[in-house]
Amino acid sequence: MADSKLPSAFLARVEGQLGDDFAAFCAALERGERAAGLRVNPLKSARLPFGALDAVPWEPSGFYVPPDVRPGAHPLHWAGAYYVQEPSAMAVARIVDPAPGERVLDLAAAPGGKTTHLAALMNGAGLVVANEVTPSRVGKLLENVERWGVPIVVTNESVEKLARAWPEGFDRVLLDAPCSGEGMFRKDDEAVRTWTPRRPAQLASLQRDLLRSAAELVRSGGVLVYSTCTFSREENEGVIEDFLKRHVGWKLEDAALHSDFDVVMGAAVRLWPHRVRGEGHFVAKLRAPGNEDAERHAGDLQAASRAVRRTWDAFASQHGTSDVPGTIIERSGHLYAVSEDAPDFTGVKVRAPGLYLGEVKGERFLPARALAQWHALAATSTLSFDADVHRTVLSSLDRGEAVSFDAPEGWHVATVQDLGLTWVQSKKGALRPTKARW
Numbered sequence: 001m002a003d004s005k006l007p008s009a010f011l012a013r014v015e016g017q018l019g020d021d022f023a024a025f026c027a028a029l030e031r032g033e034r035a036a037g038l039r040v041n042p043l044k045s046a047r048l049p050f051g052a053l054d055a056v057p058w059e060p061s062g063f064y065v066p067p068d069v070r071p072g073a074h075p076l077h078w079a080g081a082y083y084v085q086e087p088s089a090m091a092v093a094r095i096v097d098p099a100p101g102e103r104v105l106d107l108a109a110a111p112g113g114k115t116t117h118l119a120a121l122m123n124g125a126g127l128v129v130a131n132e133v134t135p136s137r138v139g140k141l142l143e144n145v146e147r148w149g150v151p152i153v154v155t156n157e158s159v160e161k162l163a164r165a166w167p168e169g170f171d172r173v174l175l176d177a178p179c180s181g182e183g184m185f186r187k188d189d190e191a192v193r194t195w196t197p198r199r200p201a202q203l204a205s206l207q208r209d210l211l212r213s214a215a216e217l218v219r220s221g222g223v224l225v226y227s228t229c230t231f232s233r234e235e236n237e238g239v240i241e242d243f244l245k246r247h248v249g250w251k252l253e254d255a256a257l258h259s260d261f262d263v264v265m266g267a268a269v270r271l272w273p274h275r276v277r278g279e280g281h282f283v284a285k286l287r288a289p290g291n292e293d294a295e296r297h298a299g300d301l302q303a304a305s306r307a308v309r310r311t312w313d314a315f316a317s318q319h320g321t322s323d324v325p326g327t328i329i330e331r332s333g334h335l336y337a338v339s340e341d342a343p344d345f346t347g348v349k350v351r352a353p354g355l356y357l358g359e360v361k362g363e364r365f366l367p368a369r370a371l372a373q374w375h376a377l378a379a380t381s382t383l384s385f386d387a388d389v390h391r392t393v394l395s396s397l398d399r400g401e402a403v404s405f406d407a408p409e410g411w412h413v414a415t416v417q418d419l420g421l422t423w424v425q426s427k428k429g430a431l432r433p434t435k436a437r438w
Contacts, residue, residue, distance in 0.1 A: 004030060006185060009197040014231060021274065028274035034187040035278045036065045037087040039113075042120050043375040044149060046081035046417045049074065049387065056277075058257040059090040061120065064277065075387040075394040079419040080147035080373055085113040088183070088271040088278025089229070092176065093117035095255045095269075095283050096225045100125035102171040103294050103341065107159050107214055110137035112144030114176055119150040124375060127341045129153040129170075131162060138351050142438055149375035149420075151325060151339060151355035157348055163216035166343050168295045172223045175214040177207045177239075183229035183280030186273065200232035207239045215247060220290030223253075227283045231272070236282040237265055249289030299344035304330040308360050315358075315365040319411060320380035324371075326354055334359050334438075352438060359436040366436040372413045372420035379413040383424065383431075387416050397422055402432045 004011060006029060015022040039062045040048070050069050056062030064087060065071055072084045093114050098104045100123045109115045109130035119128045130145060130152050132138045138156050145152045155162070159175075180199045184191040211226055218224045226243075228235055244250060252267040260276045261269040268284035304312065308330050316322040324337040331353070338354035345353060356370040371377065383405075385394055396403045397414055398421065407426040414421045414431070424431040 005192060006030070007192070007195055007197070010182065010195060017231070017233065021272075024274040025272060029186050032186065032273065033067065035087050035273075036067070037062055037085055037090065038065055038071050038082045039063075039085050039090055039117060040082045041080055041116075041148060041375075043124055044079070044081050044419050046076050046419060048076065048082070056087045056090055059087070059094060062087060062090045075385075075391065075398070075416045075421070076419070078147065078394070078398045079416045079421045080149050081417070081419055083113055083116050083144070083148070085117075086279050088276060088281040089113055090117065091257055091261070091269075091271060091281060092174065092225065092227045092283055093121060094257055095285050096172050096174050096223065098122050098126070098172050103127045103169065105129045105131065105162075105170045105173045105217060107131050107162070107173060107175045107210070108133065108177065110134070110141040112141045112148070114174060115141070115152060116144060116148040116150075118174070119148060119152060124150045127153070127339055129155060129343070131155045131157055131159075133158055142352060145352070146356070146370040146373055149373045151337060151374075152352070153339075153342060153350070153354060154352040155348055155350050159210050159213040162348070163213040165346075165348050166295070166297045167216055168219045169297045169343055170217050170222065171219055171294050172225070173214050173218050174225045174227070175210055176227045177210055177235075179203055179207070179228035179230040179235050180232055181229060182231045183273075186279055200230070200234045204234040204239055207235055208242050211239060211243050212246070215243070215250070215288070218288045219294035220288055220292035222288050222294065224286040224288065225283065226286065227281060229279070229281055231270065231280060231282070236270065236284070237268070240265060240268060240284045240286075243286070251287045253285045253287050255283050255285045296341075297343045299342060299346065301327045301329055301338055301342065304328050304335060308335070311360050311363055311365050312357070315367065318380070319367070320378050321357075321367070321371060323376070323378070324355060324357065324374070328357070329353065330360070333361070334436075356438055358434070367411060367423040367434055368436040369422045369434060372423045374420070377413070377420055379420070381408075381410065381412045382415045383407055383412045384415050384418070394421065397424060397431065397433050400433045400435075402430050404429060405431045407431065
């Protein structure tokens with residue numbers, strides 16, 4: 001492999017891990033076609049326009065996307081009909097295996113693929129908290145959560161701080177840890193350029209600390225799933241072995257969703273790109289000792305004032321949005337519908353405490369795009385657009401730009417195949433997308 005673009009130290013290490021399979025691995029990374037996919041939203045029914053797609057074997061809602069198809073540029077994607085996701089990454093939420101009504105935390109959530117998958121598996125019922133440590137990545141997480149159409153709490157905190165705020169507060173916790181990204185080598189040249197022989201060991205130290213803090217958030221008898229998109233043993237088996245030595249009573253549980261997953265440590269799995277049609281992942285499922293309900297850590301939700309509530313109620317009764325779930329609260333003029341099961345937000349940086357409804361300005365209410373994209377919305381006035389015929393119009397609305405279009409004056413939800421894209425206000429022959437923002 002002297003002419004390989006891959007680092008020689010990386011190749012030498014993987015050869016030791018794979019033995020006779022090493023040549024197949026190199027061929028997959030050097031000459032294989034990278035795997036791309038999408039995962040359909042079970043809460044938003046739509047007819048996909050991409051023809052017959054191959055199914056992802058370990059994810060019933062997942063499909064492979066051919067290289068000439070760009071699903072991210074389609075209006076159905078903007079409306080949350082599906083999420084564009086690398087196929088091997090789809091295994092992670094399936095291994096977490098959340099149930100409707102549970103309390104679930106995704107600790108390193110951006111850009112939102114695994115968070116939205118968890119919410120889908122819960123059928124929109126229960127509590128999902130998506131945390132992202134890096135502030136610059138929270139915007140993309142909010143955007144993807146909004147599209148998915150399910151109320152999700154979004155926070156921007158360190159794992160250690162959340163562990164202090166919400167000890168044993170969740171039935172299931174996912175830590176998709178920052179890693180050396182060896183599973184991205186085939187699709188991302190930058191991942192190859194930034195890799196060094198020392199990087200796996202450096203990251204393993206951080207990963208061990210994060211996993212220890214993550215465990216404090218899991219209830220007695222709950223589940224903690226650790227995943228990475230790298231092949232390094234130091235960042236995978238080494239981190240789990242260290243954790244089990246320090247946490248008496250915790251056990252590994254079977255994560256082998258598919259026969260082509262490589263089982264390691266008797267129960268954890270590694271997805272190799274020469275064995276599965278995917279870029280690569282490692283997943284370990286850990287079970288905490290005991291069997292007790294999660295601590296609620298319930299906060300005191302302050303309902304919106306009467307004046308603000310009157311403004312919301314007037315809009316909601318006119319436009320069919322009265323049925324939003326939870327308690328309606330106000331934060332600096334912005335309204336949210338917050339789950340009764342939400343944890344105490346005191347001292348926690350919360351970017352979205354629930355479903356964002358919109359902004360109150362005096363006696364006017366500006367509805368939020370997130371409300372238009374809520375999967376259960378039954379708006380009284382909609383404007384239906386064809387994804388092909390009105391592609392330019394939909395693209396402009398998606399970007400928040402006004403378009404010329406005749407419609408009755410007032411607020412409407414612009415839709416694609418009956419899926420909400422955004423609120424638009426019709427006035428003087430133009431549609432202006434809502435300006436309400438998180």
